[in-house]
Every structure is written in structure tokens, then in C-alpha cells.
Amino acid sequence: MNNAIELSNVRWRAGRSFELRDLSLHVPVGSIYGFLGPNGSGKTTTIRTFMGMLKPDRGDIRVLGMDVPRDLPRILARVGYVPERPHVYPALRVEEQVKYHASFFDLWDPGWAQELIERLGLDPTRKISRMSKGETGKLLVLLALSQRPDVLVLDEPTDGLDPVVRRDVLTAVLDYVGERNATVFISSHLVHELERICDWVGVMDNGSLVAELPMTQFKNGIKRIRVDDVDEVPVQLPFTLLSRERTNGVSTAETWIVRGWQDPMRGYFDSVGMTLRDVVDLDLEEGFVELLRSSRPQPSYRS
Amino acid sequence: MSRADLCRALSTGALALLCSPPPMHAQQTTEATLLGRIDSLRPLLEAAEVEADLARARRAEAERRANVTVTDTLSVGPLTIVTVPENRDAAARLFRRVWENDFASFVGTSPSLSDQWFTFQWAMELRPILVEGRAPQRVELVRWRPTRPTEVIRQSIINALADDLTGTQILAWANAVRTPVRPEELYRQLALSPSRASRACLAGNARSCWVGMGLDPGADSNPLDDWYSPEERRALAGRLYWSRTLQSLRDDCTETGTLRSCDVLLADRLTTLGNPSELAPLRPPARAALLWIALQKGGAGAWDRLRGDPQATPAQALLSASGLTAEELSSAWLEHVQANRPASKAGTGLSLMMALFWFAGFGTLALRSTRWR
Amino acid sequence: MYRSMLFLHWKQINIPLIPLILAAYALPLLSVQGLGTPPGMDSSTLEAYRIVAGAQIWLPVFPLLAAVIGVTLALSAWNWDHQLGHVHALSLPVPRWRYALLKMGAGATLALLPAAGLWMGAHVATSFVDLPTGLNAYPNQLALRFLAATLVAYGLLFAMAAGTVKTTVWIISGVIGFFILGNVVTDFLVGYFPVLYRTNLLELALEALIRAPGPLQVFTGNWMLIDV
Numbered sequence: 096m097n098n099a100i101e102l103s104n105v106r107w108r109a110g111r112s113f114e115l116r117d118l119s120l121h122v123p124v125g126s127i128y129g130f131l132g133p134n135g136s137g138k139t140t141t142i143r144t145f146m147g148m149l150k151p152d153r154g155d156i157r158v159l160g161m162d163v164p165r166d167l168p169r170i171l172a173r174v175g176y177v178p179e180r181p182h183v184y185p186a187l188r189v190e191e192q193v194k195y196h197a198s199f200f201d202l203w204d205p206g207w208a209q210e211l212i213e214r215l216g217l218d219p220t221r222k223i224s225r226m227s228k229g230e231t232g233k234l235l236v237l238l239a240l241s242q243r244p245d246v247l248v249l250d251e252p253t254d255g256l257d258p259v260v261r262r263d264v265l266t267a268v269l270d271y272v273g274e275r276n277a278t279v280f281i282s283s284h285l286v287h288e289l290e291r292i293c294d295w296v297g298v299m300d301n302g303s304l305v306a307e308l309p310m311t312q313f314k315n316g317i318k319r320i321r322v323d324d325v326d327e328v329p330v331q332l333p334f335t336l337l338s339r340e341r342t343n344g345v346s347t348a349e350t351w352i353v354r355g356w357q358d359p360m361r362g363y364f365d366s367v368g369m370t371l372r373d374v375v376d377l378d379l380e381e382g383f384v385e386l387l388r389s390s391r392p393q394p395s396y397r398s
Numbered sequence: 399m400s401r402a403d404l405c406r407a408l409s410t411g412a413l414a415l416l417c418s419p420p421p422m423h424a425q426q427t428t429e430a431t432l433l434g435r436i437d438s439l440r441p442l443l444e445a446a447e448v449e450a451d452l453a454r455a456r457r458a459e460a461e462r463r464a465n466v467t468v469t470d471t472l473s474v475g476p477l478t479i480v481t482v483p484e485n486r487d488a489a490a491r492l493f494r495r496v497w498e499n500d501f502a503s504f505v506g507t508s509p510s511l512s513d514q515w516f517t518f519q520w521a522m523e524l525r526p527i528l529v530e531g532r533a534p535q536r537v538e539l540v541r542w543r544p545t546r547p548t549e550v551i552r553q554s555i556i557n558a559l560a561d562d563l564t565g566t567q568i569l570a571w572a573n574a575v576r577t578p579v580r581p582e583e584l585y586r587q588l589a590l591s592p593s594r595a596s597r598a599c600l601a602g603n604a605r606s607c608w609v610g611m612g613l614d615p616g617a618d619s620n621p622l623d624d625w626y627s628p629e630e631r632r633a634l635a636g637r638l639y640w641s642r643t644l645q646s647l648r649d650d651c652t653e654t655g656t657l658r659s660c661d662v663l664l665a666d667r668l669t670t671l672g673n674p675s676e677l678a679p680l681r682p683p684a685r686a687a688l689l690w691i692a693l694q695k696g697g698a699g700a701w702d703r704l705r706g707d708p709q710a711t712p713a714q715a716l717l718s719a720s721g722l723t724a725e726e727l728s729s730a731w732l733e734h735v736q737a738n739r740p741a742s743k744a745g746t747g748l749s750l751m752m753a754l755f756w757f758a759g760f761g762t763l764a765l766r767s768t769r770w771r
Numbered sequence: 772m773y774r775s776m777l778f779l780h781w782k783q784i785n786i787p788l789i790p791l792i793l794a795a796y797a798l799p800l801l802s803v804q805g806l807g808t809p810p811g812m813d814s815s816t817l818e819a820y821r822i823v824a825g826a827q828i829w830l831p832v833f834p835l836l837a838a839v840i841g842v843t844l845a846l847s848a849w850n851w852d853h854q855l856g857h858v859h860a861l862s863l864p865v866p867r868w869r870y871a872l873l874k875m876g877a878g879a880t881l882a883l884l885p886a887a888g889l890w891m892g893a894h895v896a897t898s899f900v901d902l903p904t905g906l907n908a909y910p911n912q913l914a915l916r917f918l919a920a921t922l923v924a925y926g927l928l929f930a931m932a933a934g935t936v937k938t939t940v941w942i943i944s945g946v947i948g949f950f951i952l953g954n955v956v957t958d959f960l961v962g963y964f965p966v967l968y969r970t971n972l973l974e975l976a977l978e979a980l981i982r983a984p985g986p987l988q989v990f991t992g993n994w995m996l997i998d999v
Contacts, residue, residue: 146861146862147769147861148769148770148857148858148861148862149770150770164769167866168864168865168866169864170864171862171863171864172864174862176862178858178862180855180856180858181855182855182856182858182859182862183859184779184782184851184855184859186782186783186851187779187782191778191782194775195775195778195779198772198774198775199772199775199863199864199865200864522961585999586999588905589819589905589906589999590819590823590905590999591819592819597903597904597905600904600905601904739999740993740998740999748983749916749919749983749988749989749992750915750916750919750989752983752984752988752989753919753920753922753923753988753989754919754922755984756923756926756927756986756989757879757919757922757923757925757926758926759926759986760923760926760927760929760930760986761872761875761926761929761930763930763933764871764875764926764929764930764933765868765871765872765875766868767867767868767871767933767934768867768934768935769857769861769867
């Protein structure tokens with residue numbers, strides 16, 4: 096089994112407003128897979144599909160080598176899930192919720208759960224309805240981790256949390272991963288956060304997966320280059336031209352956003368009579384934005 | 399004075415005469431005349447009204463005859479039934495079922511049934527059925543009324559049969575012949591009847607049942623004492639209505655608890671009642687059941703024997719009809735009532751099993767709750 | 772798992788359930804109030820029909836209370852899950868049918884509490900009344916019927932609440948449609964099947980519901996604590 100989560104040509108439609116279109120996604124075993132996308136792109140929908148909460152109209156889904164939905168109970172016993180919105184019962188106390196959740200999981204580690212309660216600073220006797228957003232977020236992560244899962248699915252786990260809480264949550268996750276070599280699937284629109292921890296990235300936009308590649312390739316591969324003496328852009332390029340725009344109104348000077356850049360490609364411009372002025376690294380967020388721009392229909396020139 | 403002046407004067411004088419009030423005696427004469435004229439016209443008016451009524455009646459009759467429903471007439475035993483053609487089969491079937499199940503065994507001849515016809519209709523909308531020269535027993539069932547047809551037919555036959563008992567003591571004793579109530583209800587009435595006679599009856603004393611219905615209490619005994627204990631007599635006196643002249647006795651009886659006053663009141667009521675059995679604890683529903691049991695036990699000719707002697711007491715009529723002794727007849731009645739004790743055990747048996755079945759059924763539906771939302 | 776489910780349901784319903792248990796305990800006592808034998812009187816002279824008439828006043832309250840308890844248990848069983856979009860339930864490694872079965876069992880267990888309350892109250896109540904000849908007390912049978920009625924109401928509403936909103940809307944629309952259109956359709960069909968004019972669909976349907984072996988027959992049976 097190479098992939099912990101695998102979707103093949105999955106299609107799901109809700110009315111006329113939104114659909115997942117022929118979605119094929121592969122999360123390698125042992126990876127930390129960052130699932131990026133703007134709001135409403137289908138991240139949560141994708142997660143709910145492979146978690147067995149939404150029934151796809153078409154396509155195959157396998158998690159940990161088992162079929163969804165046929166083997167769902169066995170799958171869910173090994174998957175820890177932190178949903179986008181809290182799914183814990185507000186009228187329960189922390190210890191009651193923990194105990195309730197624990198009763199369904201054979202691999203539940205009560206010692207580890209207790210340790211996490213202390214480490215995350217949760218009050219076991221506190222009622223969930225009286226907890227802050229950060230405390231609730233920590234509780235959700237605690238519940239998922241205490242199951243000792245092979246796959247952790249985190250849907251915007253740090254959304255709305257303060258930096259301290261975000262750090263605590265991510266640290267707990269990373270510690271678990273380091274100890275257990277679990278696969279983590281984490282979705283977020285906080286790109287800079289994922290940049291530090293993920294080794295794979297998938298980018299969703301408008302129900303489709305527009306990119307799926309290792310993080311290093313993603314980060315290093317997208318550049319902003321300044322090119323002079325641009326007359327006509329050749330059809331065949333050694334890299335992927337995501338967008339181009341004129342620089343400061345000068346007719347022959349352009350700024351290009353390219354993907355798949357490698358340093359030896361500098362020599363290419365001389366061969367086509369163009370001058371390469373500058374190559375600038377983009378951070379993940381800038382690359383993400385440019386990637387999304389390129390995937391949406393727009394005019395080639397922007398002034 | 400010219401001619402014109404004279405005419406003018408004469409006209410004025412005549413006018414003055416005409417307009418002037420007549421003298422008193424003249425007024426009286428006019429009034430009397432007018433009254434006399436009115437009186438003379440009165441017979442004419444009455445005759446005209448009669449003619450008008452006749453004309454209206456003839457017109458209504460003509461309209462009715464023009465709209466008369468086409469009917470069929472059929473016979474079931476001694477019963478004559480007029481019905482609409484599309485109901486003929488249903489009428490024959492239902493009347494035959496009721497007659498053979500409930501009446502054929504003991505009704506031989508019945509003058510009432512010979513005279514009394516029945517109409518039957520069971521339709522969405524009822525049409526008028528005309529039966530010349532008779533006021534039939536109407537069995538009319540409209541679709542949306544929930545009454546069962548056999549019950550209606552049974553009651554209509556009973557209503558017709560009751561005419562055979564007109565003027566008899568048995569009819570007064572039974573307070574009209576009626577369809578027997580359900581035996582479970584009889585048991586309940588017997589058990590809840592506030593009377594020592596009823597309690598003894600319920601305990602199995604058939605003679606007490608007989609006495610409790612006001613049948614032959616015995617010449618020397620005080621029926622009130624046979625029927626009710628002293629406390630029960632006081633409660634009974636408190637429930638009945640008393641005239642103002644007896645109010646002080648009533649207050650003595652109910653408020654100060656003087657039992658003698660209660661007995662005086664009830665004795666007075668007994669003597670003033672046309673039918674003393676009206677105070678007996680076992681009421682007409684129980685008596686109707688006894689009547690029908692007597693007829694069924696009597697078999698062929700029982701009905702004839704029941705009404706054979708119009709002067710017979712209720713007890714005599716019942717014994718004659720049934721051919722049994724008082725002990726045998728009241729035992730049969732008691733057996734019938736005790737065998738139909740209502741299902742008071744509220745939670746066991748079939749009812750509980752069915753409830754658990756439905757609970758399991760609904761649960762099974764719940765297990766199909768989908769995970770796809 | 773079952774104990775956790777039971778605990779969860781208890782947490783959901785304890786506040787409304789406790790007063791309902793107390794009401795179930797009190798109801799038999801209320802139904803016999805004022806029916807004790809006055810001092811100095813022999814109970815055999817006590818009018819049996821007064822006892823039964825007094826108890827009959829409270830007669831409709833027993834099935835009504837059973838229905839209320841059943842409905843409360845059923846709606847509370849799914850209430851939190853509906854509020855949270857069933858996300859937690861669907862993320863558990865338990866097949867959906869088993870989850871529903873556990874939930875149903877938990878609610879049925881809780882239904883024992885008010886029935887037990889009524890059983891105790893019925894025994895206490897009948898100990899206060901000196902029954903004359905011909906009357907008997909049925910505390911055990913009444914408690915059993917109460918439990919059965921509660922379970923039927925619980926089961927019916929539980930099944931409806933377990934479904935999606937769309938399913939519930941379909942069911943309710945179907946019932947209303949039957950009552951509104953049933954007679955209209957029968958009127959139309961009478962032209963083709965004359966025998967139908969003797970049929971009242973609504974009456975038949977109601978009879979099927981409330982008479983044996985219909986689901987509501989347990990509510991319309993004998994609810995008398997003291998009877999012949």
C-alpha cells in the first residue's frame with residue numbers, strides 16, 4: 096500500500112451550485128499532506144467524502160487500502176478526525192466527552208489521553224459549552240490523537256485559534272507523527288502554517304485538484320522572473336508559464352510567473368533572443384495565489 | 399240667491415254633513431255592522447284556507463309521486479322490506495342474517511311485524527322511499543356514518559316487536575325493549591351497583607339477582623330492605639329528587655343521618671311510583687338482558703308466551719316465555735354476565751405482545767437510518 | 772458502548788425526565804385521592820361506582836403521559852446529533868445500524884424509570900383504598916401497559932427522528948395527504964367500483980390504528996388502576 100488515502104475520479108454534486116469534478120487524490124503513507132485551497136473550494140467536502148459522510152456519485156475511494164464505504168467501521172477505527180466545526184456535545188464535561196469517545200475505540204490510550212489533557216492545559220471538569228474556541232480545538236485534537244490512529248485527518252484545525260494554541264496543537268500533532276509515523280492529512284487556507292510542516296501539498300480550487308506534488312517541488316518550482324526584449328513567446332517552453340504581465344508599461348519588458356523552474360533554464364533565454372533580468376523566489380503563499388490565478392480563466396495580459 | 403249659489407250652499411252643506419262625526423249611537427251602529435260583516439266573512443275565509451291547504455297538499459303529493467323512487471319489496475321471514483333495486487341483495491342478506499341469528503328461534507307470530515314494514519337504503523345519498531299507508535321502520539345508512547348495518551337492523555326489528563307488548567307490565571318493567579348492552583358492560587354495572595342485592599348477585603346468589611331486578615320480592619318482605627343496606631338507602635335518598643314538602647325529611651335523612659327518615663322517604667316514593675321496580679338496583683339494561691335470555695331459552699313460541707297474558711307480572715311473563723324456574727333463569731343470566739367479565743387486566747397478554755411487536759417494528763425502521771446526509 | 776450511550780442520553784434528558792418520573796409516580800395517587808373509607812364506615816357500604824368514577828376522571832391522563840414521555844425520549848435521543856450534523860456519530864467506527872440500535876436501547880432503558888415510578892405510585896395508591904367486593908386493583912398491569920405505551924410512542928418517534936429531514940417531511944406529507952385526499956380518491960373510484968360507497972377510508976384507517984392489532988391499540992385499552 097503506497098497511499099494512505101486514495102481517491103480516483105470521484106464526482107459529487109450538490110444541487111447546481113457545487114460539485115467535485117473527477118477528483119483524483121493520493122496521500123502517500125507516512126506523509127504530512129497539506130490540503131490547500133480558498134474558502135469554498137471543496138476541501139471539507141473532499142474530506143467528508145473519504146470519511147464516509149458524503150456518498151460520491153461516482154469514483155473509488157480507498158483509505159488504508161480498504162474500500163469506502165464497505166469497510167468504513169474498520170477504517171474509522173484507525174482514523175482520527177478533527178472536523179472543521181466542533182462535533183463534541185456541549186452539555187458534557189471534558190472528562191465525560193473523553194470517556195464517551197473512548198468507549199468506541201479499542202486502541203484508545205487512556206494514559207496518553209491524560210497526558211494530553213495536562214499538556215494542553217485542559218480542565219477535565221469544565222463543561223464544553225463554557226470552553227473557549229482554543230480549548231475546544233485542543234479537545235478535538237486530543238480526542239483524535241488518543242485513538243492512536245494510523246491516519247490523522249485535520250480539517251482546518253487551527254482556524255480561529257490564537258498563535259499560542261496553534262503552536263500547541265501543531266506540536267502535539269507533530270510529536271505524534273514523529274513517534275508513530277502516522278499519515279497526516281491537514282487542510283487549511285493558512286498557507287504559511289502548512290509550509291513549515293507538510294511534505295506534500297494538494298491544491299483545490301472550485302471542486303478540482305489543480306496541483307498535487309511534493310512541497311519542495313512546489314516551493315522551489317514557482318518563481319517570478321523578469322524578462323526583457325520579449326517580442327513573441329515561444330510555444331514550447333522548458334517550464335510552465337503560469338502568467339505574464341508587462342512591467343511598468345514598458346512594451347518589451349515583462350514579469351512572468353513560472354512553475355517547474357530550474358537554474359539551468361537561464362541559458363534558454365539567450366537562445367530565443369530574450370534577456371533574463373531577475374529570478375525571484377516566491378514563498379508558498381505567493382506561489383499558491385499565482386497557481387490559483389493561473390488555473391482560473393483570465394486574459395493573458397494584465398496591465 | 400242665484401242657482402250657482404244655491405248649488406254651492408247645498409254642496410257645502412252636504413260635505414259638512416258627511417265630514418261631521420256622526421252622533422254616538424250612529425257610531426255604534428257602524429261598528430256593529432262592520433263586525434257583523436267580518437263575522438259573516440270568517441267562514442268563507444276559513445273555507446278558503448282549507449282549500450288552499452288541500453291544494454298545497456295535492457301539489458306536494460303530485461310532486462312526490464313524480465319523484466318517487468323505484469323500489470323493490472322483499473320478504474325475510476315475517477319481515478317485509480322495501481328497498482331500492484341496487485340494495486336488494488344487501489338487504490336480503492343482512493336482514494336474513496339478523497333475523498336468523500337473533501329472532502327466528504323465538505319469534506313465531508307477531509302482529510306488529512305483520513303490520514310494520516321496513517325500508518332499507520345504503521347509499522352515498524338517500525332517496526325518499528314511499529310506503530303507502532304505513533309508517534315504516536327506516537334503516538338508512540349513509541356512507542360516512544360509522545354505524546354497523548346489522549346493529550341498526552336489529553334495533554329496528556326490536557322497535558317493531560316492542561309494539562306487541564304495548565300495555566303489558568313486562569314492557570314497563572323493562573322500560574322499553576332494547577338491544578342488550580354488551581355483557582362486559584353488564585358485569586361492570588352489576589359490580590358497581592351500590593346495592594346489597596347486587597353484591598350478593600355478583601357473589602353468586604342467583605335469587606338476589608332476581609330480587610335485584612324488582613321481580614317478585616315476596617309479599618311479606620320489604621323490597622327496599624332486600625335491595626339496599628341502610629347506608630345505601632341513605633345514599634339513594636340523597637340522590638333522588640324530593641318535593642319541597644319532603645325536604646325536611648330529606649335533610650333529616652342525609653344530613654343528620656336519621657335512617658328512619660330515609661326509609662319513610664323511600665317508602666313514600668315506592669307507593670307513589672306506578673312501577674315500584676323503578677327503585678330496584680338492577681336497571682333496565684340488566685333486565686333487557688334477562689328478557690332476551692328468557693326468550694332464547696324458551697325457544698320456539700317464546701315470544702307468543704311472553705305476551706300471551708297482558709295482565710301477567712313481569713316475573714310470570716318471563717317464566718312463561720322461558721319455561722324455566724326463577725332460579726334457573728336468573729342463574730342463566732348470572733352465568734352469562736360472569737362469563738363476560740371485562741378484560742380488566744390492563745397490561746398482559748395479547749395487548750402487551752402487540753405493543754412490543756410494534757416497538758420492535760419501529761425500531762427496525764430506525765435501524766435503516768442512513769449515514770448519507 | 773451501550774453504557775456510554777445510556778449516559779449520553781441521560782445527560783440529554785435528565786432535566787425533563789425527572790419531573791416526568793415524579794408525575795408518573797403521583798398520577799395513581801391523584802386518581803384515588805378522596806376515595807379512602809370514611810372513618811366509622813364499613814368499606815362494603817362504600818359505593819363501588821364512586822371509586823371507579825373517581826378513577827375514571829384521571830383515565831385519559833395515563834396514556835397521555837406515556838405518550839409524552841415516549842416522545843420526549845425519542846426526540847432527545849437524536850437532538851444533539853441533529854444539532855451537530857451527525858458528524859461525531861458518523862466518525863465513530865460503528866456501523867450506522869448498530870449506532871441506532873444502541874441509542875434505541877438506551878432510550879428504552881430510560882423508559883423503565885417512569886414506568887417504575889408509576890408502579891410504585893400505583894402500589895402506594897391502592898394501599899390507601901379499601902376495596903369493596905367486586906373491585907380489584909391492578910397496579911402491576913397498569914405499570915406494564917404504561918411501559919408498553921411509552922415504548923410504542925418512543926419507537927415510532929425514534930424511527931422518524933432517526934431519518935433525514937426529507938424523510939420526515941415525506942412521512943408527514945403522506946399522512947396529511949392520506950387524510951385530505953383519501954376521501955377524494957375514494958369518491959372518484961366509486962364510479963368504477965360501486966362497492967366502495969360502503970367504505971369510509973378514514974374510518975377504516977383510524978380503526979386500523981387504534982384497534983387491535985394496530986400500533987395505537989395499547990393507548991386505547993383499559994387503563995383503570997381499580998376496576999371490576
